[in-house]
Amino acid sequence: MNPSQSAKPRLPLACSVRDCGLPLERRERTFGCSHGHSYDVARSGYLNLLQPQDRRTRAAGDAKAAVEARARLLHAGIGRAIVDALVERAAALDLQPDPPVVDLGSGAGDALAAIARRRPIAGIGIDLSTAAVEHASRRFPDLTWVVANADRRLPLMDRSVELVLSFHGRRNPAECARVLAPGGFLLVAVPAPDDLIELRAIVQGHGIERERANRLLAEHASHFTLVERSTTRERRLLERAALLDLLRGTYRGERASSAARVTALTRVEVTLASDFFLFAPRG
Ligand SMILES: [Zn+2]
Structure with a gap:
């Protein structure tokens, strides 16, 4: 967030103190609500709205190593076709001018920044990982980066957002529906059944296709209607360094034994594949 932010469209951020939810206004180096709750803007420009009840017991969010591994992969073009497909869909949507666009699980910020290069947006990236948010805010200071738990209550005003993105992350469908404006969209990408199937075969000894679509559709059915569904797939011949980065960037737990294999x-x-679902909130 830089000083020119004040000239940009108003951000629909809401106070994350429990039972508050009032609009957050930008002040010099803080954001605050009219109840006197205040949040410092970090030196690198991001805003931490994570409340104690939303923290996890262990280090919240992805470890720095996972964030850096994913950044290296994307820099090498690995997974780029999938990010490009997300950006393409987001940029083509019919939205209000300067739409508030929120990326849940924004990671190092590449997708949101790529959308902002395609069309003017009031972009807000939300991630539970302070390391990821700090990385994104240093790289893309013109967008707004927030540490918060996207599984829980979103620090956003009701019916204020034109587009919610969820790229391989977790989301709360009821919260996504609450923050979306009428005519807005929720765009979700989840790993397709054959995503990284070769790598999973090596690590786990068997490469089983993992079906996520039916559960995803069921979870969103009461709040959303499905507008469009598609799949993007790329196949890459990867060297050991990139394979290790894929492990660091995607799998949790068992990493030490996986890395040895x-x-x-x-x-x-390796196959990288994502299923895309475009949802519209039910009236
Ligand atoms: Zn407040």
């Missing part, structure tokens, strides 16, 4: 490899052809 991958370290024994030289190169493997």
